[in-house]
Amino acid sequence: MKISIAQGHNPPHNINGITVIIDVIRAFTTSHQAFVGGLDHILPVATAEEAFALREHHPQALLAGEVQALPIKGFDYGNSPWEIANSDVTNRTMILRTTNGVTATLRARDSREVLVAALINAEATARYIQEQAPPSVVLVASHPTGDEDVACAEYIRALLGGDGITLEQAQERTRNAFAARKFFDGSHPRLRPEDIHMASSSAGDDGLVMKVSFEPLPRIDKLA
Numbered sequence: 538m539k540i541s542i543a544q545g546h547n548p549p550h551n552i553n554g555i556t557v558i559i560d561v562i563r564a565f566t567t568s569h570q571a572f573v574g575g576l577d578h579i580l581p582v583a584t585a586e587e588a589f590a591l592r593e594h595h596p597q598a599l600l601a602g603e604v605q606a607l608p609i610k611g612f613d614y615g616n617s618p619w620e621i622a623n624s625d626v627t628n629r630t631m632i633l634r635t636t637n638g639v640t641a642t643l644r645a646r647d648s649r650e651v652l653v654a655a656l657i658n659a660e661a662t663a664r665y666i667q668e669q670a671p672p673s674v675v676l677v678a679s680h681p682t683g684d685e686d687v688a689c690a691e692y693i694r695a696l697l698g699g700d701g702i703t704l705e706q707a708q709e710r711t712r713n714a715f716a717a718r719k720f721f722d723g724s725h726p727r728l729r730p731e732d733i734h735m736a737s738s739s740a741g742d743d744g745l746v747m748k749v750s751f752e753p754l755p756r757i758d759k760l761a
């Protein structure tokens with residue numbers, strides 16, 4: 538199994554392999570928390586305008602996400618795992634807009650299979666990849682310059698038997714990441730330290746694998 542790490546919003550072609558889009562702060566930590574809370578599925582979109590337009594067709598859908606990390610006016614939630622953990626999303630659909638993880642996911646079509654991951658479900662994701670035994674795995678750290686997603690990629694690579702780091706090292710790099718700072722400086726009431734606590738946590742064996750499909754619309758489902 539060839540394992541490579543890429544970074545940014547434009548995943549490389551991986552037509553015969555599994556591509557994992559990683560977003561620790563916070564998109565796929567938020568997504569995982571939603572599935573833990575009973576969410577049915579996620580519809581990722583590129584812009585807030587697309588989210589509002591899609592809700593016309595899915596009037597019961599919840600809108601979640603951010604622009605420049607801040608909640609979007611008219612959305613139900615920010616891109617906040619803490620807000621989701623403190624809400625009832627049972628059996629709902631979530632339309633999600635975020636800067637890095639969602640953007641990269643929407644551009645990852647040239648792969649046999651696309652997964653989304655964060656530290657919270659790194660072990661479950663690695664276990665699934667080992668079971669599928671693809672010829673190649675591309676781990677995409679979606680933040681173009683941040684360290685948190687690269688650390689998660691290096692941890693998953695280690696879990697797959699390659700070079701990498703420990704969970705504790707990945708957790709430390711997440712807490713110390715540049716993107717984490719704004720959650721501790723009181724810059725905005727809805728940028729809470731709890732989000733980073735959740736982003737640097739691991740569900741271990743209880744993690745959920747999150748898989749992307751693209752037809753008829755991009756959507757993220759948890760694997761049973």
Ligand SMILES: O=C(O)[C@H](CS(=O)(=O)O)OP(=O)(O)O
Pocket residue numbers: 560562563564565603605606607616635636637638639680716
């Ligand atoms: O909402 C977030 O935390 C981030 C924006 S930033 O990297 O913190 O500025 O968006 P995401 O797409 O979840 O990386």
Ligand SMILES: [Mg+2]
Pocket residue numbers: 560561562563564637638680
């Ligand atoms: Mg991020």
